[in-house]
Amino acid sequence: MxxxxxxxxxxVFALTTLHGQTAFKKTPWGDPDLQGTWNNxxxxxxxxxxxxxxxxxLSEAExxxxxxxxxxxxxxxxxxxxxxxxxxxxxxxxxxxRGNRIVAxxxxxxxxxxxxxxxxxxxxxxxxxxxxxxDAAATQDDTAGSxxxxxxxxRCIIRSALPRLSTGYNxxxxxxxxxxxxxxxxxxxxxxxxxxxxxxxxxPGNVRQFLGDSRGRWDGDTxxxxxxxxxxxxxxxxxxEATPKMALVERFRRTSENTLDYRFTITDPDTWTRPWxxxxxxxxxxxxxxxxxxxxxxxxxxxxxxxxxxTEKAAAQAK
Numbered sequence: 001m002x003x004x005x006x007x008x009x010x011x012v013f014a015l016t017t018l019h020g021q022t023a024f025k026k027t028p029w030g031d032p033d034l035q036g037t038w039n040n041x042x043x044x045x046x047x048x049x050x051x052x053x054x055x056x057x058l059s060e061a062e063x064x065x066x067x068x069x070x071x072x073x074x075x076x077x078x079x080x081x082x083x084x085x086x087x088x089x090x091x092x093x094x095x096x097x098r099g100n101r102i103v104a105x106x107x108x109x110x111x112x113x114x115x116x117x118x119x120x121x122x123x124x125x126x127x128x129x130x131x132x133x134x135d136a137a138a139t140q141d142d143t144a145g146s147x148x149x150x151x152x153x154x155r156c157i158i159r160s161a162l163p164r165l166s167t168g169y170n171x172x173x174x175x176x177x178x179x180x181x182x183x184x185x186x187x188x189x190x191x192x193x194x195x196x197x198x199x200x201x202x203x204p205g206n207v208r209q210f211l212g213d214s215r216g217r218w219d220g221d222t223x224x225x226x227x228x229x230x231x232x233x234x235x236x237x238x239x240x241e242a243t244p245k246m247a248l249v250e251r252f253r254r255t256s257e258n259t260l261d262y263r264f265t266i267t268d269p270d271t272w273t274r275p276w277x278x279x280x281x282x283x284x285x286x287x288x289x290x291x292x293x294x295x296x297x298x299x300x301x302x303x304x305x306x307x308x309x310x311t312e313k314a315a316a317q318a319k
Contacts, residue, residue, distance in 0.1 A: 024221065024254055029179045031197075032221045034252055037289060038260060038282035040164070041099030041171045043070040046278065048109035048117030056117060058106040071100055097169035103281060110165070112263075113277040122241060126271040129241045136235065144308055147301055151236030155301060156294040158210045159189040161239040162227060162248055163264040166280070173282065174289050175252075182216055182223065187289045195225055208232050208244060222253040243270045258284040 025033045043066070048056070058066065103110070109117030122130060137151075144150055152158050160167075170188035177183075182195045195216040203213045213229035231237035232244040239246065246268040253261045260282040267275040 027177055031177060031218060032223070032254060033177070034175050034182070034223060034254055034260060035177050037172055037174045037285040037287065039099075039171050039285045040166045040173070040262070040280055040282050041097070042101065042103055042110070042166045042280055043067055043099060044102040044107060044110055044280070046110045046165060047119055048111065052108040053116075055108055056115070058102070058108060060106070063102055063106045067100060067102055070102075071098075095169060097171070098166065099171075110278040110280050111276060112279045113265075114274070120272045120274045120276050123269070123271060123273060126241045129243075129271070133235075133241065141304065142308065142311070144305060147297070147305065149235070150301065150304075152210065152234055153189075153236055154304075156189060156296050156298055157234075158191050158237070159186060161230070161237055161242075162211055163239065163250060163266070163278075165278075170292065172285055172289050182225075185289060188292050189294055190292050202228050205229065210234070210237055212248065219251075222251050225250040225252070239266070241271050242266070242268045245270060252282075255281075 027033050027035075052058070107117075111117045111119060114120060140150060140154075147155060153160060159170075164173075164186065167188075172187040174185040174187075175182065176185070180196060180198050182197065184193045184195070185191070191211060193211055193214055195214045197216045197218070199217070200215065202215060203209075207213070208229055208231045210231050212227040212231075214225050214227040216223055216225045218224070227248040227250070228246075230242075230244040230246055238244060239248075246266060249265045249267075251261075251263045255261045261279065262282050263277060263279040265275055265277040266272070
């Protein structure tokens with residue numbers, strides 16, 4: 001009997017090892033293989049809604065009900081024809097591609113630390129920057145003096161600041177690896193991050209980049225990417241109310257053939273009262289990412305500025 005049990009244990013161990021080799025394959029040079037096209041679609045909100053204040057995880061029935069609600073909320077907005085809202089935010093179910101599921105473990109927020117699922121409170125300086133950004137966003141279409149007054153998304157420079165969260169559409173990423181480097185291409189705005197793994201120091205503090213300066217390393221089977229040197233002075237180039245001093249630590253770990261566990265921790269004492277962490281899955285997509293043809297200086301930007309100048313001219317003539 002003992003021989004039979006021992007033999008069964010060996011078979012189970014062998015099958016587990018073979019499965020592990022299939023699901024967690026290595027690159028030819030021995031690094032964990034994260035390559036492929038991945039999607040971060042999710043209906044799970046970044047912060048825990050008030051209705052789930054004391055409920056970090058939903059039941060299966062609750063999750064299905066929430067999915068059904070979130071799939072329809074805001075997708076078919078009613079607007080008066082010819083109004084600015086009708087023209088500038090005319091999105092409906094044809095455009096939205098946010099997925100149809102909350103995260104697999106049915107969490108009520110992507111934020112996992114603090115435990116309440118909420119982003120920590122802003123510092124007084126962070127509150128001031130939030131108010132200023134909301135004011136700038138509200139008046140952008142009426143007062144922009146040049147292209148520099150528009151945010152980096154409108155200018156087709158980058159989709160949004162790091163870290164990247166699920167948006168309404170174009171949520172695909174392609175990861176490519178080579179010895180000593182990892183590259184991450186985002187579908188929207190065709191941003192590409194080149195991340196060296198050779199232990200080199202960060203760029204000098206006076207060198208600032210829209211996607212920051214990333215340095216990677218392996219911690220077992222987890223790719224850890226530390227990013228600093230974020231851009232200063234460009235609207236929309238920093239995550240929420242963060243300053244260019246923000247430090248971002250991302251972790252990518254393969255949990256199955258079709259899933260990556262992605263987590264990020266943000267530290268910025270000038271913005272939030274404590275660091276905070278969010279986690280969301282990246283799910284495998286078949287096929288390649290095709291060109292997203294948005295380019296800096298696009299015709300829409302020129303037309304928006306022409307419209308503002310025309311409105312100003314008409315207002316001056318009416319006086």
